[in-house]
Amino acid sequence: NAGVTQTPKFQVLKTGQSMTLQCAQDMNHEYMSWYRQDPGMGLRLIHYSVGAGITDQGEVPNGYNVSRSTTEDFPLRLLSAAPSQTSVYFCASRNTGYYEGETQYFGPGTRLLVL
Amino acid sequence: AQSVTQLDSHVSVSEGTPVLLRCNYSSSYSPSLFWYVQHPNKGLQLLLKYTSAATLVKGINGFEAEFKKSETSFHLTKPSAHMSDAAEYFCVVSVMKTSYDKVIFGPGTSLSVIP
Numbered sequence: 098n099a100g101v102t103q104t105p106k107f108q109v110l111k112t113g114q115s116m117t118l119q120c121a122q123d124m125n126h127e128y129m130s131w132y133r134q135d136p137g138m139g140l141r142l143i144h145y146s147v148g149a150g151i152t153d154q155g156e157v158p159n160g161y162n163v164s165r166s167t168t169e170d171f172p173l174r175l176l177s178a179a180p181s182q183t184s185v186y187f188c189a190s191r192n193t194g195y196y197e198g199e200t201q202y203f204g205p206g207t208r209l210l211v212l
Numbered sequence: 213a214q215s216v217t218q219l220d221s222h223v224s225v226s227e228g229t230p231v232l233l234r235c236n237y238s239s240s241y242s243p244s245l246f247w248y249v250q251h252p253n254k255g256l257q258l259l260l261k262y263t264s265a266a267t268l269v270k271g272i273n274g275f276e277a278e279f280k281k282s283e284t285s286f287h288l289t290k291p292s293a294h295m296s297d298a299a300e301y302f303c304v305v306s307v308m309k310t311s312y313d314k315v316i317f318g319p320g321t322s323l324s325v326i327p
Contacts, residue, residue, distance in 0.1 A: 139317035
């Protein structure tokens with residue numbers, strides 16, 4: 098059981114380039130989400146998904162696209178990278194359903210530097 | 213609206229002395245509360261969570277937290293700090309919505325442990 102995995106661990110991009118951050122989980126979780134972590138700001142929700150084929154925007158969605166074709170995978174796409182997108186990106190997953198305090202499981206993170 | 217305040221951006225303690233990391237929250241609903249720890253260049257690890265059961269919650273590595281509704285607080289404590297406790301700590305509020313959970317991260321508290 099690998100939990101939540103993310104690739105790559107580190108990436109350098111030039112302004113205007115595109116790339117996809119990969120996220121996969123093997124716990125059969127329906128709910129997956131992407132966060133970005135910036136100094137002094139905690140984590141901010143970018144996009145989330147409550148199941149295959151269903152996605153929605155979070156707090157800071159601009160500049161990012163997502164899709165959810167399978168339960169396991171939830172890739173995050175940067176269509177035209179900007180220096181403001183330099184950050185650490187975390188993918189997370191958990192079960193859905195009305196369960197109080199369901200724990201979110203986080204991946205190890207992807208460090209992205211946009212020059 | 214939900215919010216999380218971590219009252220100290222940085223805490224420094226001597227090894228073997230008690231640790232207190234403060235967290236206050238604001239929520240219109242009955243929240244679930246979590247503490248996560250992030251060691252340098254690592255992902256987020258769940259320390260403990262409160263889900264309206266016992267108000268004193270015990271977590272991993274000797275940490276515990278007490279939920280005080282009257283004070284809207286969820287402070288994290290440990291009787292005796294260890295060098296390996298040096299890390300960033302995040303207090304998190306989670307409120308279940310109909311189709312997703314609203315998760316709010318605090319800005320984090322950096323804990324230093326002095327030998």
